[in-house]
Amino acid sequence: MLVCDSISKRYGSVVALRSANLKVQPGEIHAILGGNGSGKSTLAKIMAGTVQPDGGTIHWNGVPLRIMNPVSATKSGIAVTFQELSLLGNLTVAENICFPAMPTRLGRVQVARMRERVHPLLKDLELEGMEDVLVDHLPSGYQYLVEYAKALFRNPDILVLDEITSALHREQVTRITQSIRALAERGTAVLFVSHRLPEIFSLCDGVTVFRNGENVGTFRTGEVSANQLLALMTGDPNAVDTTAALDGEPYTLAPRSASLEVESLPVRSHKISLSIRSGEIVGIAGIQGQGQSELVRRLFGMHGVVTVTLNGKIVRIGSPRSAVRQGFAFVSGDREHEGTFAQHSLSTNASCVGQFIFHRKAMDIKAEFDRMHVHYHRLSQKMQELSGGNQQKVVLTRWTSVHPAILLADDPTKGVDVAARHEVHQMFVALAESGTAIVMVSSDEEELVALASMYPLMRVLVMYDGTFVQELKGAEVTLQSLIEASIPQEDNHVISQAENL
Amino acid sequence: MLFRKLKTYSFIPAVILFLVFLILNSLLSPMFFTISSLSGFFATYAPLVVLAVGETFVLVGGGIDISLGAIVSVVNVLLVTLWGLHWSLPLAIVVSMLAGTAIGVVNGILISILKVTPLLATFATSAMGYGAALWIMPTPGGSIATGFANWYSSNYGWFPIAAIFIVLPYVIWAIWRGTRWGTYLFAVGKNEEKSFASGAPVVRVKMLSYVLAAFMASIAGVILTANIVSGDATIGSPDTLSAIAAPVIGGVSLLGGIGDAGGAIFGALFLGLVVNTVFASQVSTFYQSLLTGSIILLGIVITTLIKRLTSMKLRKVVG
Numbered sequence: 004m005l006v007c008d009s010i011s012k013r014y015g016s017v018v019a020l021r022s023a024n025l026k027v028q029p030g031e032i033h034a035i036l037g038g039n040g041s042g043k044s045t046l047a048k049i050m051a052g053t054v055q056p057d058g059g060t061i062h063w064n065g066v067p068l069r070i071m072n073p074v075s076a077t078k079s080g081i082a083v084t085f086q087e088l089s090l091l092g093n094l095t096v097a098e099n100i101c102f103p104a105m106p107t108r109l110g111r112v113q114v115a116r117m118r119e120r121v122h123p124l125l126k127d128l129e130l131e132g133m134e135d136v137l138v139d140h141l142p143s144g145y146q147y148l149v150e151y152a153k154a155l156f157r158n159p160d161i162l163v164l165d166e167i168t169s170a171l172h173r174e175q176v177t178r179i180t181q182s183i184r185a186l187a188e189r190g191t192a193v194l195f196v197s198h199r200l201p202e203i204f205s206l207c208d209g210v211t212v213f214r215n216g217e218n219v220g221t222f223r224t225g226e227v228s229a230n231q232l233l234a235l236m237t238g239d240p241n242a243v244d245t246t247a248a249l250d251g252e253p254y255t256l257a258p259r260s261a262s263l264e265v266e267s268l269p270v271r272s273h274k275i276s277l278s279i280r281s282g283e284i285v286g287i288a289g290i291q292g293q294g295q296s297e298l299v300r301r302l303f304g305m306h307g308v309v310t311v312t313l314n315g316k317i318v319r320i321g322s323p324r325s326a327v328r329q330g331f332a333f334v335s336g337d338r339e340h341e342g343t344f345a346q347h348s349l350s351t352n353a354s355c356v357g358q359f360i361f362h363r364k365a366m367d368i369k370a371e372f373d374r375m376h377v378h379y380h381r382l383s384q385k386m387q388e389l390s391g392g393n394q395q396k397v398v399l400t401r402w403t404s405v406h407p408a409i410l411l412a413d414d415p416t417k418g419v420d421v422a423a424r425h426e427v428h429q430m431f432v433a434l435a436e437s438g439t440a441i442v443m444v445s446s447d448e449e450e451l452v453a454l455a456s457m458y459p460l461m462r463v464l465v466m467y468d469g470t471f472v473q474e475l476k477g478a479e480v481t482l483q484s485l486i487e488a489s490i491p492q493e494d495n496h497v498i499s500q501a502e503n504l
Numbered sequence: 505m506l507f508r509k510l511k512t513y514s515f516i517p518a519v520i521l522f523l524v525f526l527i528l529n530s531l532l533s534p535m536f537f538t539i540s541s542l543s544g545f546f547a548t549y550a551p552l553v554v555l556a557v558g559e560t561f562v563l564v565g566g567g568i569d570i571s572l573g574a575i576v577s578v579v580n581v582l583l584v585t586l587w588g589l590h591w592s593l594p595l596a597i598v599v600s601m602l603a604g605t606a607i608g609v610v611n612g613i614l615i616s617i618l619k620v621t622p623l624l625a626t627f628a629t630s631a632m633g634y635g636a637a638l639w640i641m642p643t644p645g646g647s648i649a650t651g652f653a654n655w656y657s658s659n660y661g662w663f664p665i666a667a668i669f670i671v672l673p674y675v676i677w678a679i680w681r682g683t684r685w686g687t688y689l690f691a692v693g694k695n696e697e698k699s700f701a702s703g704a705p706v707v708r709v710k711m712l713s714y715v716l717a718a719f720m721a722s723i724a725g726v727i728l729t730a731n732i733v734s735g736d737a738t739i740g741s742p743d744t745l746s747a748i749a750a751p752v753i754g755g756v757s758l759l760g761g762i763g764d765a766g767g768a769i770f771g772a773l774f775l776g777l778v779v780n781t782v783f784a785s786q787v788s789t790f791y792q793s794l795l796t797g798s799i800i801l802l803g804i805v806i807t808t809l810i811k812r813l814t815s816m817k818l819r820k821v822v823g
Binding site: 105 | 688694697701702
């Protein structure tokens with residue numbers, strides 16, 4: 004039996020895992036369920052040896068496992084698939100699966116033997132003939148299957164699958180689930196990290212719910228309902244009731260002139276059309292990596308020239324600078340790389356757009372910060388000294404000071420604590436009320452539900468593989484409806500823009 | 505479903521540039537294809553070829569090494585000095601090569617274990633290397649065994665001995681590439697974190713890439729000494745950037761994980777041919793460097809444009 008006992012991990016001031024416990028029997032498929040930031044991926048990384056826990060022990064059949072690095076994890080019989088994949092794009096499928104112990108003779112890697120060894124695995128997953136393909140040349144769904152094959156190749160006693168199904172098509176999911184069942188029958192303990200309820204109920208024997216880095220409940224899947232799990236996951240006993248509110252007030256929008264029209268914007272291999280009115284908040288949901296980020300970045304001129312209709316006028320955006328001049332704003336969740344100048348002062352961070360793009364005189368930053376509830380010591384202090392939430396408020400100050408027509412946001416509350424997150428939401432609502440149209444990508448379904456309950460002019464578009472597959476308005480925006488819509492059941496689920504939007 | 509199995513042929517532009525300048529050279533100086541002229545050419549540019557392959561190890565592994573020129577200088581002055589102290593030639597070669605390779609060990613420790621930025625680490629060791637070389641031999645001079653020098657620029661039948669040092673680095677590369685460590689090098693160069701998560705010995709892979717590069721630079725130092733038959737503490741300095749440019753012309757990515765020593769060799773020979781062509785065209789020495797630079801720039805711009813056009817067509821065919 005696999006026993007994880009009081010595992011803890013902090014990253015700086017953020018607690019990822021606090022005393023997490025877990026028990027899984029050999030041959031059991033056990034789900035780890037939790038929202039983004041619940042600590043489930045950290046646990047997977049600790050098992051993989053890529054992250055060292057601050058405390059706690061892991062035992063397998065009574066023997067303590069000392070996982071110092073990925074090599075000792077493999078030696079201990081653990082194999083992990085990573086949500087962000089561990090594959091190397093410049094190597095072939097066969098090389099990746101055998102990595103790092105490619106078969107050799109007299110020191111030379113034997114390509115033929117390598118092919119032979121991986122062939123049965125690839126055959127099971129219907130990937131025959133792909134041994135010599137470079138991973139970079141594979142579509143992302145296939146890459147996830149190869150990541151899975153790579154884990155299987157290590158013949159693990161304990162297999163940890165971190166969101167393996169998130170980028171897969173339905174028939175690929177079927178292939179993997181069949182394989183997982185066969186593996187469990189042979190006695191492997193499978194940890195299935197996911198935030199998708201239907202898969203958990205159909206595949207897993209047991210389920211443990213994580214919230215805020217803690218185990219908040221372990222059940223047999225037959226003895227628990229989806230609503231109970233949802234309530235535990237969100238920590239809100241009423242999270243369940245939102246589905247019942249479907250027949251509540253109908254979603255209406257005051258007849259205003261459209262403020263942004265986008266037609267056939269290329270995202271991934273598809274073309275997207277979008278229409279947003281002034282004062283509206285449009286959430287973009289979906290499992291990660293479906294083109295959501297590309298959409299907002301394209302609109303902000305980060306991927307070449309785009310043409311949009313803004314307030315009836317055709318506008319050409321060639322760069323972020325021209326986007327800003329046309330009235331666009333962009334709030335990135337990747338504060339370190341895109342959102343902030345970490346080494347510069349708060350005042351520079353707040354006034355850079357106004358000063359350098361609009362050549363305005365310095366604003367009263369102190370007053371603006373007070374209005375935005377920024378907690379800080381001095382205006383000259385470095386941006387990186389602030390917490391994530393405060394940094395994001397400074398970024399918002401930067402934009403509100405130039406009154407943007409369109410605010411684009413990509414996971415703006417990533418790594419922001421709950422209280423500050425709520426404040427950011429309130430600022431979004433205030434901005435929308437003042438007439439700004441907001442497009443907000445979020446990988447956190449709960450966040451979209453929360454915003455929808457705060458603001459009536461909110462709708463959510465669910466994205467899958469570069470297209471919108473569903474539009475949800477007002478009370479239709481619930482955790483379940485979002486999660487369901489994120490994974491298309493059939494390929495014809497992809498609805499045409501003309502019909503629905 | 506069909507997927508592209510081919511690895512990229514990023515070295516092709518270097519081969520084309522090489523061939524074009526080979527033809528140009530033979531037109532400008534009809535004597536180019538004589539055995540003595542060819543062995544002179546190989547003897548002059550074999551050190552750059554060896555350096556370029558050494559740099560390829562580091563670039564493919566995702567790093568950069570700007571200390572190779574300094575290593576050449578150290579090996580050069582040490583070899584000449586030890587020979588001047590009446591050491592036996594083999595012993596002098598071994599000791600000076602060990603000293604050169606030791607600089608690579610220092611680079612490797614700084615970069616792989618202490619995680620110093622490769623450019624800064626090798627910038628510092630490079631300055632120290634030139635300093636040490638100048639300390640060993642403040643003024644150019646000295647000599648080396650004439651038998652060794654004559655052997656290096658001679659021919660075995662029609663085969664120029666120096667051409668061994670065009671082939672040898674590729675053999676070393678090909679053997680290395682065929683082992684697990686070769687695969688690790690490409691993996692680490694592509695993505696260090698993913699390589700680590702997959703169980704690659706990341707620290708040792710990076711370490712070895714710098715040691716191998718320094719070892720190759722030491723070979724280059726020895727054959728350069730055989731070619732110029734004297735010692736000079738600044739002799740390696742112009743080669744530092746050429747040794748980086750050659751592999752990049754040959755399709756080795758500065759971002760790591762992509763490239764082949766074959767491309768680096770053709771890149772180095774192309775650079776050599778350009779200098780040779782300019783020299784053969786009897787332009788005044790004052791304009792030679794300007795002309796050389798312009799020709800290299802033109803060649804690179806044209807091949808880049810051709811590459812972009814052809815890859816765009818390829819994409820259309822695929823899509």
